[in-house]
Amino acid sequence: MSFYDQKIVLVSTLDTKGEESAYLKKRLEKAGRRVCVIDIGTAGTPAFHADITRETVLEQTTLTQQSAGVSVVPESMTAGLEIILRDLFDRDDISAVVGIGGGKGASVFHHATVGLPYGFPKLLITSARPAMLAEIAMTTDTILLPTLVDLFGVNKFTRAVLNNAALMLSGLNWIAEKEISVKTVAVTAFGVTTPAVRAIQSNLEQAGIAVIVFPANGAGGRTMEALIARGAFDGIVDLTTTEMADLLLGGTASAGEERLKAASAIGIPQVIAPGAIDMVNFGPPETVPDTFSDRTKYQHTPLTTLVRTTPADTAQIAKMTSERLNLASGAVVVVWPGGGVSDYDRPGQDFYDPAANTAWLHEMKRSLNTTVSLIETDYHINHPNFAALCSEWMITQLEMRT
Numbered sequence: 001m002s003f004y005d006q007k008i009v010l011v012s013t014l015d016t017k018g019e020e021s022a023y024l025k026k027r028l029e030k031a032g033r034r035v036c037v038i039d040i041g042t043a044g045t046p047a048f049h050a051d052i053t054r055e056t057v058l059e060q061t062t063l064t065q066q067s068a069g070v071s072v073v074p075e076s077m078t079a080g081l082e083i084i085l086r087d088l089f090d091r092d093d094i095s096a097v098v099g100i101g102g103g104k105g106a107s108v109f110h111h112a113t114v115g116l117p118y119g120f121p122k123l124l125i126t127s128a129r130p131a132m133l134a135e136i137a138m139t140t141d142t143i144l145l146p147t148l149v150d151l152f153g154v155n156k157f158t159r160a161v162l163n164n165a166a167l168m169l170s171g172l173n174w175i176a177e178k179e180i181s182v183k184t185v186a187v188t189a190f191g192v193t194t195p196a197v198r199a200i201q202s203n204l205e206q207a208g209i210a211v212i213v214f215p216a217n218g219a220g221g222r223t224m225e226a227l228i229a230r231g232a233f234d235g236i237v238d239l240t241t242t243e244m245a246d247l248l249l250g251g252t253a254s255a256g257e258e259r260l261k262a263a264s265a266i267g268i269p270q271v272i273a274p275g276a277i278d279m280v281n282f283g284p285p286e287t288v289p290d291t292f293s294d295r296t297k298y299q300h301t302p303l304t305t306l307v308r309t310t311p312a313d314t315a316q317i318a319k320m321t322s323e324r325l326n327l328a329s330g331a332v333v334v335v336w337p338g339g340g341v342s343d344y345d346r347p348g349q350d351f352y353d354p355a356a357n358t359a360w361l362h363e364m365k366r367s368l369n370t371t372v373s374l375i376e377t378d379y380h381i382n383h384p385n386f387a388a389l390c391s392e393w394m395i396t397q398l399e400m401r402t
Contacts, residue, residue: 018047
């Protein structure tokens with residue numbers, strides 16, 4: 001099927017975003033693209049007739065708009081839209097999908113398109129609140145076009161966004177890459193664990209394993225957990241679990257409560273290390289809470305202040321970590337770097353505190369199930385031998401699963 005034979009799917013609430021949808025449809029058709037409009041409106045009369053009506057969307061879940069009830073309709077719309085989009089994709093009938101909506105429409109679009117492959121063009125034009133856009137950006141590859149103003153018709157502001165969207169969409173196309181049978185492993189990194197990550201990447205790649213590195217900065221952890229849950233990886237070397245420190249102490253690099261859960265749930269092999277648990281991230285110095293006034297701090301950049309964790313903190317981080325690992329349905333090994341957990345955790349460096357680190361190890365020994373292996377080493381986390389140990393364990397596990 002040629003580029004111009006495939007359709008661009010336009011998903012919109014035609015009762016509230018009809019004018020904007022009609023404008024974008026016209027612009028796309030003027031560019032020579034075919035458009036399939038799907039209506040996910042739940043209240044008023046559609047501004048024009050959709051190719052796939054809201055009733056058809058709801059029918060996919062055996063619910064009608066009347067029987068579902070107003071509070072349930074968005075969930076029903078999401079489920080129905082997901083089924084329809086997947087069917088269109090499987091038939092190779094579409095090249096991209098675009099959504100127009102406020103908060104509710106953006107939510108339906110986001111959750112319905114999550115199942116489409118990474119790389120398939122997904123574009124969302126929305127006036128939704130920035131926090132929602134941040135959540136979407138952290139867990140999907142959807143291209144976001146915030147309108148800045150509310151979507152109340154076509155005006156000089158919304159017209160500019162819609163025109164840009166039309167130009168982008170007119171050139172977007174999905175070309176599926178031929179599947180390459182290669183094992184893929186996720187690895188977590190921070191600047192202070194980079195030497196170890198580079199060594200692990202090299203070791204795994206030499207063994208024919210693809211490596212995808214995620215920054216342990218909050219957003220990276222959220223994205224990684226979402227992709228793991230979707231089956232994107234065969235294993236994880238979670239070298240840098242610093243996001244657990246931020247989760248515990250309210251730092252800016254928290255990845256939320258779901259951190260360290262996805263791999264355990266689906267049973268892929270996990271290597272776990274306490275990379276950078278010696279630090280919690282905050283913004284400029286004035287943003288550090290007063291409760292940390294007596295803590296050791298390090299000015300990483302003008303915009304980033306690091307606060308050293310205490311023995312009580314690291315013990316609690318270990319407890320939170322072990323609770324998640326104890327639920328794992330696959331092989332897990334915890335590897336302890338006795339020589340230090342980050343580049344700032346060395347003799348003479350700002351965060352050198354063996355007692356704080358050892359508290360993590362003691363709690364891990366106390367709370368881990370016997371099903372989880374624990375390997376103690378004297379290596380610093382960035383020592384090549386530590387990287388080799390983590391790599392070799394993962395390579396062995398993946399070979400066993402071949």
